Amino acid sequence: MSAYNDEGEVTARFNRNLLLRINRELEGNFELGAFAHSAISNDDLKRIEMHLVSQAKQTVRVLNLDIHFDAAESMHTENSHKYTTDSFEDLARSAGWEVTQSWVSTAPQFGVFPLEAVAR
Structure with missing residues (x-):
């Protein structure tokens, strides 16, 4: 906070x-x-x-x-x-995206998640 x-x-x-x-x-x-x-x-x-x-x-x-x-x-x-890695991947998937990689730092925690559109 x-x-x-x-x-x-x-x-x-x-x-x-x-x-x-x-x-x-x-x-x-x-x-x-x-x-x-x-x-x-x-x-x-x-x-x-x-x-x-x-x-x-x-x-x-x-x-x-x-x-x-x-x-x-x-x-x-x-x-x-605030998202966990799993909850962010679920959110992305629900919007038609796939996490192609992920990187999460230690402290302070910060993440980078490149996304790719899922073919429909």
């Missing part, structure tokens, strides 16, 4: 960048400081969830629509799924 709640707040800035893009590209008026970054481990779904949590009751405007947030209301912005 430390990678998602890092001391330098790299992930928090990345998460809040969504609000910057909404402001720029969708005529939004989000105040970045009015939302706190939160990373939550969802063990049941084997993923880390990114959220932006409203720090106060507020209304923002996006594309001429008013969006109301209560204090502590969370906006779910991203999922980072």
Whole structure:
């Protein structure tokens, strides 16, 4: 979890960048400081969830629509799924791909899985 709640707040800035893009590209008026970054481990779904949590009751405007947030209301912005080698191969297979090789590092664990389309 430390990678998602890092001391330098790299992930928090990345998460809040969504609000910057909404402001720029969708005529939004989000105040970045009015939302706190939160990373939550969802063990049941084997993923880390990114959220932006409203720090106060507020209304923002996006594309001429008013969006109301209560204090502590969370906006779910991203999922980072965690897979075992077997579960990733199952996922790829279900989408019509085959893992042709695999490489998994030791620590921190990271994997590379080249894929090839399965002939149908």
